Amino acid sequence: MEKRSASLGMMEQIISGLNQNIITFLQNAGIPLWTYDFLKTIVIAVVVLLFLALQVLVVFFLDLRKIHARFQCRLGPMRVAWPANFHGWAQPIADGIKLLLKEDVVPAAADLWVFRAAPVLAFVPAYLIYITIPFSENWIVRDYSIGILYMISISSFGVIAIFLAGFGSNNKYSLYGAVRTAAQMISYEIPLVLSIVAMVMVSGSLSMQDIVIAQEGTMLGFIPNWNIFRFFPFGFFAFFIYIVTALAELNRTPFDIPEAESELVAGYNTEYSGMKFAFFFLAEYANMFAVAAIATTLFLGGWRGPFLPDVVWFILKASVVIFLYIWVRWSLPRFRVDQLMDFGWKFLLPLSLVNIFAIGLWMVLKS
Amino acid sequence: MGEYGIVLVFAALGAGFVIVSLWMSWALRPNKPTPEKLSTYECGEVPFSEARHQFNFRYYLFALLFVIFDIESVFIFPWAVQFKHSLENSISVIGNGIQGTLNGGAAFIEMMIFLFVLVLGFVYAWKKGALRWE
Numbered sequence: 016m017e018k019r020s021a022s023l024g025m026m027e028q029i030i031s032g033l034n035q036n037i038i039t040f041l042q043n044a045g046i047p048l049w050t051y052d053f054l055k056t057i058v059i060a061v062v063v064l065l066f067l068a069l070q071v072l073v074v075f076f077l078d079l080r081k082i083h084a085r086f087q088c089r090l091g092p093m094r095v096a097w098p099a100n101f102h103g104w105a106q107p108i109a110d111g112i113k114l115l116l117k118e119d120v121v122p123a124a125a126d127l128w129v130f131r132a133a134p135v136l137a138f139v140p141a142y143l144i145y146i147t148i149p150f151s152e153n154w155i156v157r158d159y160s161i162g163i164l165y166m167i168s169i170s171s172f173g174v175i176a177i178f179l180a181g182f183g184s185n186n187k188y189s190l191y192g193a194v195r196t197a198a199q200m201i202s203y204e205i206p207l208v209l210s211i212v213a214m215v216m217v218s219g220s221l222s223m224q225d226i227v228i229a230q231e232g233t234m235l236g237f238i239p240n241w242n243i244f245r246f247f248p249f250g251f252f253a254f255f256i257y258i259v260t261a262l263a264e265l266n267r268t269p270f271d272i273p274e275a276e277s278e279l280v281a282g283y284n285t286e287y288s289g290m291k292f293a294f295f296f297l298a299e300y301a302n303m304f305a306v307a308a309i310a311t312t313l314f315l316g317g318w319r320g321p322f323l324p325d326v327v328w329f330i331l332k333a334s335v336v337i338f339l340y341i342w343v344r345w346s347l348p349r350f351r352v353d354q355l356m357d358f359g360w361k362f363l364l365p366l367s368l369v370n371i372f373a374i375g376l377w378m379v380l381k382s
Numbered sequence: 383m384g385e386y387g388i389v390l391v392f393a394a395l396g397a398g399f400v401i402v403s404l405w406m407s408w409a410l411r412p413n414k415p416t417p418e419k420l421s422t423y424e425c426g427e428v429p430f431s432e433a434r435h436q437f438n439f440r441y442y443l444f445a446l447l448f449v450i451f452d453i454e455s456v457f458i459f460p461w462a463v464q465f466k467h468s469l470e471n472s473i474s475v476i477g478n479g480i481q482g483t484l485n486g487g488a489a490f491i492e493m494m495i496f497l498f499v500l501v502l503g504f505v506y507a508w509k510k511g512a513l514r515w516e
Contacts, residue, residue, distance in 0.1 A: 053391070056391045060391060060395045061395070064396070114407075115403075115406065115407050115411070116407075116410055117411060118411050118412050118413060118414065119411060119413075120415070121420070122420055123420040123421065124422050135400045138399075138400050143393060143396065146389065184422075184433075185422060185432070185434065186422050186423055188423070188424075189433070194441055197441070198441050198445075201445065201452075205448065208452075208455040209458075212455065212458055213462075215462040215463060216462045216465045219467055220463060221463055280423070286422070286423060289407055290404050291404065293403075294400055294403075352515065356444070356513070357513070360444075360447075361508070361513060364451075364504075368497060368501060372497070378465070378466070378469055378486075378490075379469065379486055379487055382469040
């Protein structure tokens, strides 16, 4: 810890110096300090929003355009770029502008205010999760003592937004999609929470930073002391349950029954177009990074790693999890609804309960 | 600003971002509605009947099961936080007029009894066919 604070990054030194200067300036000018606190919070919030937007553009481009294309032996977009033909990197920006300029069709039968509120409700929780993502020891907006519980509770708002979207559209496909989503998301939330409980038992804290710090050191001299490797194989089981259930929470293939194109057109967002559709999309990809960040923090040792800066390690590990999701998406077919329910309730739920029992017993016997 | 004030600021900014973007889109986009365009999408067919009708009652059974397990996970969280500490040294427990200490082994057995009762109910629901989807 001593060494860490001594080698604080340049950025952090500059920021803390600036902090001190502004505070003394405000005290001399007689302006109350809470205005400074408030403005600082807004600046942080804008920075987080910019990171979210950039991250979504990059992941969306790689997922839906480039990696998807490579999985099908295509090149994907190659034209929209500067210099010309440089792997079409500007395609997501073009897509964004297109969505902004599209006509926004609101069906006459729709419940207008519910229809309008749904994209806001979908995006805001996805954005709020970013408050407790620990990018490095100092790069976290606020390290709540109930961090992981806060994340679970905020992310469960997503299902409300999707249900409002389906109900407000007054369209049969939308409503079927919304009801299916609700059933799927609440079913998979239980194994998800139980796999997180197992990791809370191991770490003894709900704070994101404490969970990372609990994974310090190595086992047998060379295996990093990450939760995925501890209590083998139960740590790995917890990781498996988390990854699968989080995939279901994101409504991605093989769990994309809510928006199954071949049955429901587009599920809950059938009637959405233009910018309103874009916000559902944005929320989905923002949630994807949040889920990968939680997986990194809980199971993969968070920002810990040799040589490279902490932030780079965090983003790298999260990217590996995101790539895993993309890989699964373009490789596996879709579950049927009864298979999906059976898998969640009859396999993942008992497995997560056994997992809690096994890890608890192991910890009791070891002490 | 309180510890959770920042969540409010983030929520306000997030909602503001969505609303401003929607307003910008409204200012820039074309708007030429026709009755056909505004009708409910049903794969090109003329839409019939209201969308909000009855659907499979199975969904309600799963929702009920979810409520049970969700409350259970709320109960298990405080135990999970204290479990590791109770193994290292007994923690003092104060509540309901009782004051005493709890060591790790006892904490583990108590939680397993709680989970066992829950699993019993789950197995009953399974045997009764509440988890069957037809």
